[in-house]
Amino acid sequence: MQPGRRHSPAESVALFGYSLTPMILRMLKTRANIKDVASRAGVHPSTVSRVLNPATRSMVSESLAREIVRIADELGYRRNALASGLRTRRTFTVGVIIPDLTNPVFPPIVRGVEHTLDGEGYIAILADSGSKRRSEKALIENMTARQVDGLILAAANRKDPLVDQVIEQGIPLVLVNRTVDKHNVTAVINDDELGIDLAVGHLVGLGHRQIAYIGGPQRTSTGYARYRAFLKTAKKAGIKLDRDLIINAREFTETAGQAAFHELIKTGKHFTAVLSANDLLALGCYDALEELGLRCPEDISVTGFNDMPYVDRFAPPLTTLHIPHDELGVQAATLLLERIENPDTPTKQLRLEPRLIVRGSTAVPSA
Amino acid sequence: MQPGRRHSPAESVALFGYSLTPMILRMLKTRANIKDVASRAGVHPSTVSRVLNPATRSMVSESLAREIVRIADELGYRRNALASGLRTRRTFTVGVIIPDLTNPVFPPIVRGVEHTLDGEGYIAILADSGSKRRSEKALIENMTARQVDGLILAAANRKDPLVDQVIEQGIPLVLVNRTVDKHNVTAVINDDELGIDLAVGHLVGLGHRQIAYIGGPQRTSTGYARYRAFLKTAKKAGIKLDRDLIINAREFTETAGQAAFHELIKTGKHFTAVLSANDLLALGCYDALEELGLRCPEDISVTGFNDMPYVDRFAPPLTTLHIPHDELGVQAATLLLERIENPDTPTKQLRLEPRLIVRGSTAVPSA
DNA sequence: TAATAGGCTGCAATCGTTTGCATAGAATAC
DNA sequence: GTATTCTATGCAAACGATTGCAGCCTATTA
Numbered sequence: 001m002q003p004g005r006r007h008s009p010a011e012s013v014a015l016f017g018y019s020l021t022p023m024i025l026r027m028l029k030t031r032a033n034i035k036d037v038a039s040r041a042g043v044h045p046s047t048v049s050r051v052l053n054p055a056t057r058s059m060v061s062e063s064l065a066r067e068i069v070r071i072a073d074e075l076g077y078r079r080n081a082l083a084s085g086l087r088t089r090r091t092f093t094v095g096v097i098i099p100d101l102t103n104p105v106f107p108p109i110v111r112g113v114e115h116t117l118d119g120e121g122y123i124a125i126l127a128d129s130g131s132k133r134r135s136e137k138a139l140i141e142n143m144t145a146r147q148v149d150g151l152i153l154a155a156a157n158r159k160d161p162l163v164d165q166v167i168e169q170g171i172p173l174v175l176v177n178r179t180v181d182k183h184n185v186t187a188v189i190n191d192d193e194l195g196i197d198l199a200v201g202h203l204v205g206l207g208h209r210q211i212a213y214i215g216g217p218q219r220t221s222t223g224y225a226r227y228r229a230f231l232k233t234a235k236k237a238g239i240k241l242d243r244d245l246i247i248n249a250r251e252f253t254e255t256a257g258q259a260a261f262h263e264l265i266k267t268g269k270h271f272t273a274v275l276s277a278n279d280l281l282a283l284g285c286y287d288a289l290e291e292l293g294l295r296c297p298e299d300i301s302v303t304g305f306n307d308m309p310y311v312d313r314f315a316p317p318l319t320t321l322h323i324p325h326d327e328l329g330v331q332a333a334t335l336l337l338e339r340i341e342n343p344d345t346p347t348k349q350l351r352l353e354p355r356l357i358v359r360g361s362t363a364v365p366s367a
Numbered sequence: 368m369q370p371g372r373r374h375s376p377a378e379s380v381a382l383f384g385y386s387l388t389p390m391i392l393r394m395l396k397t398r399a400n401i402k403d404v405a406s407r408a409g410v411h412p413s414t415v416s417r418v419l420n421p422a423t424r425s426m427v428s429e430s431l432a433r434e435i436v437r438i439a440d441e442l443g444y445r446r447n448a449l450a451s452g453l454r455t456r457r458t459f460t461v462g463v464i465i466p467d468l469t470n471p472v473f474p475p476i477v478r479g480v481e482h483t484l485d486g487e488g489y490i491a492i493l494a495d496s497g498s499k500r501r502s503e504k505a506l507i508e509n510m511t512a513r514q515v516d517g518l519i520l521a522a523a524n525r526k527d528p529l530v531d532q533v534i535e536q537g538i539p540l541v542l543v544n545r546t547v548d549k550h551n552v553t554a555v556i557n558d559d560e561l562g563i564d565l566a567v568g569h570l571v572g573l574g575h576r577q578i579a580y581i582g583g584p585q586r587t588s589t590g591y592a593r594y595r596a597f598l599k600t601a602k603k604a605g606i607k608l609d610r611d612l613i614i615n616a617r618e619f620t621e622t623a624g625q626a627a628f629h630e631l632i633k634t635g636k637h638f639t640a641v642l643s644a645n646d647l648l649a650l651g652c653y654d655a656l657e658e659l660g661l662r663c664p665e666d667i668s669v670t671g672f673n674d675m676p677y678v679d680r681f682a683p684p685l686t687t688l689h690i691p692h693d694e695l696g697v698q699a700a701t702l703l704l705e706r707i708e709n710p711d712t713p714t715k716q717l718r719l720e721p722r723l724i725v726r727g728s729t730a731v732p733s734a
Numbered sequence: 735t736a737a738t739a740g741g742c743t744g745c746a747a748t749c750g751t752t753t754g755c756a757t758a759g760a761a762t763a764c
Numbered sequence: 765g766t767a768t769t770c771t772a773t774g775c776a777a778a779c780g781a782t783t784g785c786a787g788c789c790t791a792t793t794a
Contacts, residue, residue: 088779
């Protein structure tokens with residue numbers, strides 16, 4: 001570089017005469033690449049590369065490095081992540097698959113994941129699989145084709161060939177929210193047994209003895225674990241279990257909850273409370289109660305699980321189990337980054353503790 | 368290919384003798400690439416490439432093409448999107464930036480975007496900017512470094528240097544939810560004037576004459592447009608405007624709404640309804656009302672804007688303006704794809720119509 | 735029968751970075 | 765003053781796909 005020359009665009013035109021054409025071409029074509037920076041600095045591209053990479057920057061003399069950096073931002077150089085990733089086999093990208101983004105449980109998890117990743121220079125490819133298995137498979141293939149460094153799945157089933165496939169391919173994987181039966185995956189989930197325990201304890205403490213249970217799909221770890229926990233805990237609490245008052249819904253949705261509640265009523269059996277395996281199911285109970293002209297909590301107490309945003313504003317505010325949504329995401333991302341750094345890290349099942357939040361949907365049973 | 372040979376793994380070991388080593392190396396190393404497929408098929412990589420690309424597949428003879436496809440999935444070949452994108456300058460990736468994913472307005476929009484993109488083979492890189500400008504800038508740079516084909520921004524300000532930058536760089540861009548003052552961008556937004564008109568009409572129809580307004584930040588197009596619309600519409604409806612009863616909050620948040628409502632009360636002026644520029648602000652009003660021991664709608668009617676999921680379950684269910692969340696996303700994605708295909712498409716501002724949903728938070732004013 | 739056209743496939747350059755290896759010069763040791 | 769180590773940089777080969785061009789072969793035409 002000739003120190004006397006400053007580069008206003010106009011000067012460039014005047015000063016660099018015949019070198020103008022390639023410059024203009026470059027500007028029209030696309031943004032500067034590493035070769036442009038190198039030739040402007042009169043060095044080899046590899047030197048520029050080393051300067052721009054923190055790990056190798058010290059290999060280059062300080063003064064030259066500074067000059068290169070100056071030129072790089074003068075030209076507005078930005079590393080092309082495709083080329084870089086192709087060469088290094090690291091994309092600093094992770095894929096995140098969510099079954100339904102409009103289920104309010106997931107956005108905070110996603111946010112936790114993203115913020116954690118962002119801190120380490122990673123970015124998330126997010127996809128909403130819409131609960132369809134086929135699209136989920138396609139999404140995973142799409143993501144692996146993009147050479148993601150790892151995957152976070154929030155929609156695993158207890159037996160999940162997709163999960164097996166991912167593991168087999170050696171792609172770092174972390175499950176969140178749900179896990180599989182085999183313990184060969186790292187997962188961040190809730191302590192479902194503790195949660196159900198707390199809910200049952202609360203209802204029993206209020207004096208409920210006939211407690212109905214609306215569970216979720218048994219193919220999911222949450223649906224299964226909560227169901228088992230209910231059986232176990234209820235027995236421990238000494239309340240009599242009536243199989244007719246235990247229904248496992250097909251989906252964790254409001255309509256499924258509503259239908260399940262109607263089924264409970266149809267049995268003709270008496271119950272004073274219904275413990276549901278998730279907030280949406282509880283909402284379905286609200287719907288059914290209203291249709292039946294029953295009041296909550298005066299006639300029937302209802303509890304949920306998850307403490308979705310805004311359930312505290314519902315009529316009545318829902319008694320439920322709070323799970324640390326953000327933390328779930330943060331931990332999942334942290335563990336994934338660990339696995340990416342070191343793929344041989346032993347798998348680990350992290351179980352976060354839920355907290356009972358008592359609100360207006362539970363009360364002492366009416367005489 | 369020698370037709371007599373079938374390839375069970377064990378046979379391969381026996382039959383291919385010395386060719387075993389490279390095969391094993393390949394299997395250990397990573398998944399098959401185009402060269403592997405080519406050499407197994409005894410053709411040049413370019414032929415494989417042509418077969419696997421629908422647009423060029425017809426250049427290759429049908430029988431050879433079929434054989435290559437067979438071998439490709441036998442080897443589990445998947446195109447490396449980095450290499451492909453590097454060469455073609457198309458990544459089939461679009462960046463989506465959302466200010467706050469936990470605001471329930473956004474998930475449906477994101478879902479609409481994703482499903483539309485997915486249909487065309489695109490995938491979304493999603494980022495939650497957390498409303499911080501700096502991180503937003505960094506995110507955009509990160510995404511452009513990854514060579515996204517386009518960008519969808521849901522958090523633009525009326526004057527937005529970031530938006531200008533993106534346009535200047537020639538990256539296809541679509542704004543959603545909010546837009547900028549200049550009409551040099553394609554945007555999908557709501558018809559705010561119509562919405563406010565409907566809300567005012569509803570309140571006036573109920574008999575309200577003293578209507579307070581809690582608006583949003585004036586730096587956003589929604590905040591500004593709704594404010595202007597309120598001024599205009601209220602005048603048209605013949606109700607007297609009291610400047611003290613018009614407050615524009617700094618943020619579209621619950622706490623900002625709460626604070627604004629307290630300010631309204633502090634003026635000592637009489638009003639029977641408050642029209643808020645968004646549901647979260649309305650929720651803040653609920654909070655303030657409760658703190659003040661006032662009832663909604665008996666003492667004060669409240670309206671919102673957006674019809675966020677679940678506001679129908681609040682106590683009281685919120686009267687608000689429904690916007691077609693999914694459609695917002697679908698349109699944004701569609702327009703973006705259009706711009707990606709043809710960057711010279713003239714910019715367009717698409718304005719979707721909101722619909723008034725009357726629920727329990729509005730009533731005839733008390734005498 | 736020779737010339738021409740058209741259909742298939744191969745060749746090699748390219749996209750933008752990274753990195754092991756080589757080398758020139760400077761600095762140190764003896 | 766020479767031998768030896770460093771230091772700083774350049775060289776060139778990857779990474780995995782795509783694509784304009786060239787060339788071969790077969791089929792068609794005059």
